[in-house]
Amino acid sequence: MAEDKTNAVRESAAPEMHFQAKNALAIVKIYSGRPVRIMEVCGTHTHAIFRYGIRSLLPENVNLISGPGCPVCVTETGYIDEAVFLTKKENVTLTTFGDLIRVPGSETSLAGARANGADVRIVYSPFDALKMAGDNPNREIVFLSVGFETTVPAELLCVKRAKEAGIRNFSLLVANKTMDNAYPVLKDSADAFLYPGHVSTMTGMGIYRKLQKEGISGAVCGFTADEILTALAVLLTKLGEGRPFAENCYPRVVTEEGSPAARTLIAELTCPCDTVWRGIGVIPGSGLALREEYAAWDAAKKFSVPHLSGHPNPACRCGDILRGEIRPPECPLFGRTCTPDHPVGACMVSSEGTCAAYYKYSGHGDAAGAFLGR
Numbered sequence: 001m002a003e004d005k006t007n008a009v010r011e012s013a014a015p016e017m018h019f020q021a022k023n024a025l026a027i028v029k030i031y032s033g034r035p036v037r038i039m040e041v042c043g044t045h046t047h048a049i050f051r052y053g054i055r056s057l058l059p060e061n062v063n064l065i066s067g068p069g070c071p072v073c074v075t076e077t078g079y080i081d082e083a084v085f086l087t088k089k090e091n092v093t094l095t096t097f098g099d100l101i102r103v104p105g106s107e108t109s110l111a112g113a114r115a116n117g118a119d120v121r122i123v124y125s126p127f128d129a130l131k132m133a134g135d136n137p138n139r140e141i142v143f144l145s146v147g148f149e150t151t152v153p154a155e156l157l158c159v160k161r162a163k164e165a166g167i168r169n170f171s172l173l174v175a176n177k178t179m180d181n182a183y184p185v186l187k188d189s190a191d192a193f194l195y196p197g198h199v200s201t202m203t204g205m206g207i208y209r210k211l212q213k214e215g216i217s218g219a220v221c222g223f224t225a226d227e228i229l230t231a232l233a234v235l236l237t238k239l240g241e242g243r244p245f246a247e248n249c250y251p252r253v254v255t256e257e258g259s260p261a262a263r264t265l266i267a268e269l270t271c272p273c274d275t276v277w278r279g280i281g282v283i284p285g286s287g288l289a290l291r292e293e294y295a296a297w298d299a300a301k302k303f304s305v306p307h308l309s310g311h312p313n314p315a316c317r318c319g320d321i322l323r324g325e326i327r328p329p330e331c332p333l334f335g336r337t338c339t340p341d342h343p344v345g346a347c348m349v350s351s352e353g354t355c356a357a358y359y360k361y362s363g364h365g366d367a368a369g370a371f372l373g374r
């Protein structure tokens, strides 16, 4: 199996990459330095690492840890409760991407609310929700805005267009986050980070240069087997040099400057705020609140939604998983009472969730614990 994957690793076409993929694989496989912990903070990386069997290629002293890079997973239970609260308002249609609908709240999920008659609809884009608002002027259309820098610009563009077009029956219930303030909080959980490829297309390398000055190391990583192995080889090599670093191993997509247009839009419509991350707590300045001049499109203000703190299932270990302290098979509910069909926590619901990845790619329950070992 490992041999097949070895053959599948092709030479990288990106000239800036420091290693051809086959050399990267060799560097990773023969690594014999001190034990290192590398945290991939992006849920898409977690799934790709499983899909390509990357863990099976690593020596014992390289420990890959999954972190809090799935926006659905890090959204606190209270936000789901607030969304459920909104569904009880007269004339409100709640719109959301698919994953969020099954995340358990304190009492029920949005799917549960819908089963009890609430108007909750899955959309594929916030623009679908904006169109719905334009087509249904007598209903209030609320979109659940949960994401990182990657998805936020499209949602803000909808708000901007709604304002320009005088569409006032469209609003966002906001729980957006930015990753840059999360790394310092997580720095003791890992020796280096596999930085997320998608978010980095927006931020550019600037935030990582700043983290480097704070002593935090990592490499931006793409999503093919070649790119992940290359980034791992770069990380292991640079860690051996003993100095903080910030490397771009996804140069075909990520640039130094990122997307100035997206950052301008974010700065124009939002301001940083303190926000709660599931399992981590409040990270100062890591949220993106709509500015006061856009209050009419802020569902929390428009509908006087109370701040609800939420009560997740106390047996769920999502918080420990998001901090990289345990792996899903160490949760006593994994594969038993908690499965993708009957998720107890957000990490089993989301298509980017760590528990969902372990369940999908490694069997489940005891078998997963034995198979995954580390």
Ligand code: SF4
Pocket: 315, 316, 317, 318, 319, 321, 328, 331, 332, 333, 334, 335, 338, 339, 343, 344, 345, 346, 347, 348, 349, 355
């Ligand atoms: S397996 Fe289920 S209950 Fe356990 S941490 Fe993951 S989502 Fe929570």
